[in-house]
Amino acid sequence: MFLGVDAMLDESQLPVYVQYLCYLHSAPGMWEHYSGYVEVYAPKTATDSEVFEKAVQTLSRSSFPDRPSLSSWVLEHIERA
Numbered sequence: 001m002f003l004g005v006d007a008m009l010d011e012s013q014l015p016v017y018v019q020y021l022c023y024l025h026s027a028p029g030m031w032e033h034y035s036g037y038v039e040v041y042a043p044k045t046a047t048d049s050e051v052f053e054k055a056v057q058t059l060s061r062s063s064f065p066d067r068p069s070l071s072s073w074v075l076e077h078i079e080r081a
Contacts, residue, residue: 026072044080
């Protein structure tokens with residue numbers, strides 16, 4: 001089925017992703033303290049909470065599978081790289 005020219009996406013409608021550095025540390029608990037940053041790619045219109053959530057998801061998929069919850073981490077600040 002052909003959708004026509006009007007149905008094609010204009011490049012200006014696509015989200016622009018940028019790199020963020022999300023600085024955080026582990027919340028107090030029964031685990032070893034971690035402090036550092038996570039590189040996250042998110043839309044340039046992303047809020048701090050969206051970037052923080054992506055950072056926690058990244059950590060829980062890699063180095064810290066035992067800490068998947070946002071409450072396991074404390075956001076320090078976010079920089080756009």
